Amino acid sequence: MPVLCSGCKEKRAALKRPKTGHSLCKECFFWAFEEEVHRTIVAAKLFKPGETVGIAASGGKDSTVLAHVMKLLNERYSYGLELMLLSVDEGITGYRDDSLETVKRNQQQYELPLKIVSYEELYGWTMDAIVKQVGLKNNCTFCGVFRRQALDRGAIMLKVDKICTGHNADDVAETVLMNVLRGDIARLRRCTAISTVSEGEGVVPRCKPLKYAYEKEIVLYAYFKKLDYFSTECVYSPNAYRGHARTFLKDLESVRPSSIMDVIHSGENLSVRDGVKMPVQGTCNRCGYISSQALCKSCVLLEGLNRGLPKLGIGKHHRLHDKLLSQQPLTEREERKLKSVDF
Amino acid sequence: MCQVEEDYRDGLERVEVPSVSKKCVKCKEASAAVVIRAGDTYCRGCFKEYFIHKFRAMLGKNRIIFPGEKVLLAVSGGPSSCSMLSQVREGLSLNAHKKLRFSPGIIYIDEGGVVGQTVEERRRTVAELQAMFKATGFPFHTVALEQVMDLPSSVVAMAPSPSEQPASNYKEAVGHFLQSTSSSRSTPQDEEQTSLPEVPEAHTHFLQQLIGSAKTLTARQDLLNTLRQHLLVHTARTEGYGKVMLGDNCTRLAVKLLTSITLGRGAQLAQDTGFSDARYGDITLVRPMRDYSAKEIAYYNHMFSVASVFTPSLDTKTTDKASIQRLTESFVTKLQEDFPSTVSTIYRTSEKLQTTCRSSAKAEPSDKCLLCVCALDTAVENASAFQATLTSEQLSQTKYPGAAGTEIPRQNPESSAPSGQCCSSGGAEDCGRAERGGGGCCSSAKEPETTDLKSLLCYSCQLTLKDMSSVEHLPQYILSEAQRRQRRSQMREEISEFLLEDGEGGD
Ligand SMILES: [Zn+2]
Ligand SMILES: [Zn+2]
Ligand SMILES: [Zn+2]
Ligand SMILES: [Zn+2]
Ligand SMILES: [Zn+2]
Numbered sequence: 001m002p003v004l005c006s007g008c009k010e011k012r013a014a015l016k017r018p019k020t021g022h023s024l025c026k027e028c029f030f031w032a033f034e035e036e037v038h039r040t041i042v043a044a045k046l047f048k049p050g051e052t053v054g055i056a057a058s059g060g061k062d063s064t065v066l067a068h069v070m071k072l073l074n075e076r077y078s079y080g081l082e083l084m085l086l087s088v089d090e091g092i093t094g095y096r097d098d099s100l101e102t103v104k105r106n107q108q109q110y111e112l113p114l115k116i117v118s119y120e121e122l123y124g125w126t127m128d129a130i131v132k133q134v135g136l137k138n139n140c141t142f143c144g145v146f147r148r149q150a151l152d153r154g155a156i157m158l159k160v161d162k163i164c165t166g167h168n169a170d171d172v173a174e175t176v177l178m179n180v181l182r183g184d185i186a187r188l189r190r191c192t193a194i195s196t197v198s199e200g201e202g203v204v205p206r207c208k209p210l211k212y213a214y215e216k217e218i219v220l221y222a223y224f225k226k227l228d229y230f231s232t233e234c235v236y237s238p239n240a241y242r243g244h245a246r247t248f249l250k251d252l253e254s255v256r257p258s259s260i261m262d263v264i265h266s267g268e269n270l271s272v273r274d275g276v277k278m279p280v281q282g283t284c285n286r287c288g289y290i291s292s293q294a295l296c297k298s299c300v301l302l303e304g305l306n307r308g309l310p311k312l313g314i315g316k317h318h319r320l321h322d323k324l325l326s327q328q329p330l331t332e333r334e335e336r337k338l339k340s341v342d343f
Numbered sequence: 344m345c346q347v348e349e350d351y352r353d354g355l356e357r358v359e360v361p362s363v364s365k366k367c368v369k370c371k372e373a374s375a376a377v378v379i380r381a382g383d384t385y386c387r388g389c390f391k392e393y394f395i396h397k398f399r400a401m402l403g404k405n406r407i408i409f410p411g412e413k414v415l416l417a418v419s420g421g422p423s424s425c426s427m428l429s430q431v432r433e434g435l436s437l438n439a440h441k442k443l444r445f446s447p448g449i450i451y452i453d454e455g456g457v458v459g460q461t462v463e464e465r466r467r468t469v470a471e472l473q474a475m476f477k478a479t480g481f482p483f484h485t486v487a488l489e490q491v492m493d494l495p496s497s498v499v500a501m502a503p504s505p506s507e508q509p510a511s512n513y514k515e516a517v518g519h520f521l522q523s524t525s526s527s528r529s530t531p532q533d534e535e536q537t538s539l540p541e542v543p544e545a546h547t548h549f550l551q552q553l554i555g556s557a558k559t560l561t562a563r564q565d566l567l568n569t570l571r572q573h574l575l576v577h578t579a580r581t582e583g584y585g586k587v588m589l590g591d592n593c594t595r596l597a598v599k600l601l602t603s604i605t606l607g608r609g610a611q612l613a614q615d616t617g618f619s620d621a622r623y624g625d626i627t628l629v630r631p632m633r634d635y636s637a638k639e640i641a642y643y644n645h646m647f648s649v650a651s652v653f654t655p656s657l658d659t660k661t662t663d664k665a666s667i668q669r670l671t672e673s674f675v676t677k678l679q680e681d682f683p684s685t686v687s688t689i690y691r692t693s694e695k696l697q698t699t700c701r702s703s704a705k706a707e708p709s710d711k712c713l714l715c716v717c718a719l720d721t722a723v724e725n726a727s728a729f730q731a732t733l734t735s736e737q738l739s740q741t742k743y744p745g746a747a748g749t750e751i752p753r754q755n756p757e758s759s760a761p762s763g764q765c766c767s768s769g770g771a772e773d774c775g776r777a778e779r780g781g782g783g784c785c786s787s788a789k790e791p792e793t794t795d796l797k798s799l800l801c802y803s804c805q806l807t808l809k810d811m812s813s814v815e816h817l818p819q820y821i822l823s824e825a826q827r828r829q830r831r832s833q834m835r836e837e838i839s840e841f842l843l844e845d846g847e848g849g850d
Pocket of ligand 2: 144
């Protein structure tokens with residue numbers, strides 16, 4: 001017996017919403033999904049009319065759906081936003097080439113301007129070249145840190161007021177869990193924020209319009225809308241702890257589907273006891289980017305690459321920052337420690 | 344996507360080689376009998392001293408328990424609470440300046456009725472525990488969970504604040520101490536009956552119906568926790584105890600913390616896992632075992648013959664995915680095997696947190712959850728997970744406007760009233776109030792019982808309620824308090840235009 005759509009109560013339902021368990025027809029699902037993103041945008045006051053907004057586009061499902069929905073809502077509700085796609089080319093042969101092709105096709109479909117900033121032009125190093133030097137084990141440190149800054153630098157080049165990213169509810173819940181597991185109070189407090197204000201020179205405010213959208217619904221939306229996306233699961237395995245948190249969240253969701261929202265709700269209602277020390281956010285002495293150390297992570301990594309000491313950015317070597325800043329040479333012993341890399 | 348904000352362990356620091364010496368790190372004489380953390384090897388004597396000191400230090404640091412105060416020890420029969428009992432005995436027998444100076448009593452809540460134990464099995468467990476309790480010489484109370492059916496509404500209603508309580512006055516507390524010692528030590532206690540008070544079969548049946556009305560094990564466990572706590576607090580109140588000591592150890596609390604997060608109880612985390620929990624006002628729950636790991640306790644109990652009694656729980660013999668609580672526990676246990684610092688890291692998080700909501704001790708009773716008695720965390724705020732969930736529920740039952748030819752309301756992203764909100768008057772706040780009366784939307788059909796209770800519950804207790812097939816099996820004290828609050832809120836609505844300030848009416 002066909003199930004009727006619980007929205008229009010006329011058409012046959014085509015799917016069961018992972019988030020609420022309701023059976024919906026395609027049209028009612030599209031409408032609910034888009035409307036929810038719209039209400040999030042409105043309720044959180046994410047944008048102001050006239051702003052230029054860069055959509056971080058990786059070619060993956062989250063950013064593809066984000067670009068599609070942003071374009072649609074901007075027209076449907078007259079947000080008055082200037083939208084553009086912002087992509088980072090890490091310089092990974094094969095992997096990035098394909099996803100960038102997807103982004104380029106999206107650009108044509110959505111008629112949005114696209115800016116691609118490459119690691120090579122920003123840092124003088126492609127990820128392939130970095131992998132050659134540091135090995136497969138640690139390269140995620142590099143592309144993660146470099147990627148964050150690359151978006152900011154790209155946004156500044158394009159004179160963008162805000163960046164929106166495709167982080168979804170699963171990503172946020174996963175981050176809450178991970179920060180609990182690591183006891184990272186400062187990040188635990190920050191990670192549920194839907195938007196960040198500019199934290200300093202060279203940092204563009206960011207927001208997550210898909211914060212309350214389930215990953216599974218994003219896939220459903222892309223599937224039924226026949227959106228073209230590239231599976232951008234990072235080719236390198238994620239950090240072990242995050243992997244555990246991810247698996248745990250999936251298991252939670254299978255026991256109680258609302259778990260994803262429940263974890264976010266918990267995160268939104270946590271607060272830190274008075275008197276607990278929070279790291280002071282400063283700026284990098286070299287590039288001005290936010291950093292709690294004298295040198296930001298990206299500058300340390302770069303310094304390591306350029307000096308041929310790849311381990312420099314991987315461990316904690318705050319003691320060496322002063323030396324690096326003043327261009328002093330390292331001792332032989334220090335160099336020896338930082339050179340060897342396990343593959 | 345690559346992870347930006349990861350911390351990377353320093354692979355360069357040299358791994359410390361554990362010392363091969365088998366001597367105790369403390370006295371450096373006796374040979375080691377137990378390894379607590381890598382490198383920390385203790386001899387039997389030093390381990391005992393360390394263990395006992397930790398208990399006293401925890402109480403000393405927090406200074407919550409007055410000399411002479413009556414303290415109720417909640418003993419479940421498990422290793423942790425039995426160890427707590429032995430620590431209290433140990434502490435009372437210490438020499439003068441180190442001696443614990445409160446007056447303990449014991450409570451055991453027999454949950455056999457909901458975990459499928461036969462009357463005979465329950466009797467055996469109780470007898471075993473009572474023998475243990477008798478040996479302590481402390482007064483003890485054996486309470487069947489069925490008694491929760493007879494609780495008065497005062498359990499979940501306004502509790503007098505601690506400052507108005509005579510027991511928290513130091514001088515009187517000492518006086519009270521003298522009285523209770525003379526009565527409890529010299530005369531035989533009437534509660535020290537050697538068997539469980541008679542439990543009518545109908546009561547057990549009713550309790551089973553109640554637990555059974557929760558369709559998921561997650562909700563069943565949550566409900567049981569709530570009922571158990573109500574019974575603990577009520578017994579403490581009627582027997583004149585001001586504090587209840589719980590046996591939660593560090594491992595247990597780490598699991599509990601993560602469970603609270605996964606159940607949407609983030610707002611209550613500090614109370615659920617901190618040293619003390621004052622949500623009940625005059626009765627404070629304390630957790631003196633929170634610094635011990637389960638492993639330490641197991642060592643101690645084994646070495647010093649502290650007996651414990653196995654009692655089944657709701658999730659005994661279930662799989663990992665049987666409930667959120669069970670899943671979280673097995674997750675933490677497994678992660679602890681791979682990353683030995685997991686438990687202590689999570690546990691330390693609990694010390695840095697507090698609730699964002701108003702301190703629940705100060706909140707009006709109508710602002711507290713009817714079930715868990717924590718401050719309500721369900722104010723419909725803009726852009727919150729709670730609001731987003733309500734929106735999803737509502738939109739999944741609404742026709743998309745294109746189909747009916749309805750015009751889509753144009754909206755500027757700056758305006759704060761979300762379009763198409765359920766109330767025509769618009770505005771999230773109005774909807775929040777309307778929510779109290781009906782379902783997610785004013786126009787949607789009302790199911791008086793379920794939805795009416797819902798507005799009186801916190802986020803997480805609402806999830807539990809959602810998993811229940813009916814609320815009619817809830818004990819009378821909960822239902823009548825719910826009705827009382829609803830009458831109050833109706834009254835408030837009727838006279839709202841004449842009230843000058845919110846919350847002045849009091850309850
Ligand atoms: Zn439909
Ligand atoms: Zn990577
Ligand atoms: Zn820098
Ligand atoms: Zn020793
Ligand atoms: Zn509650």
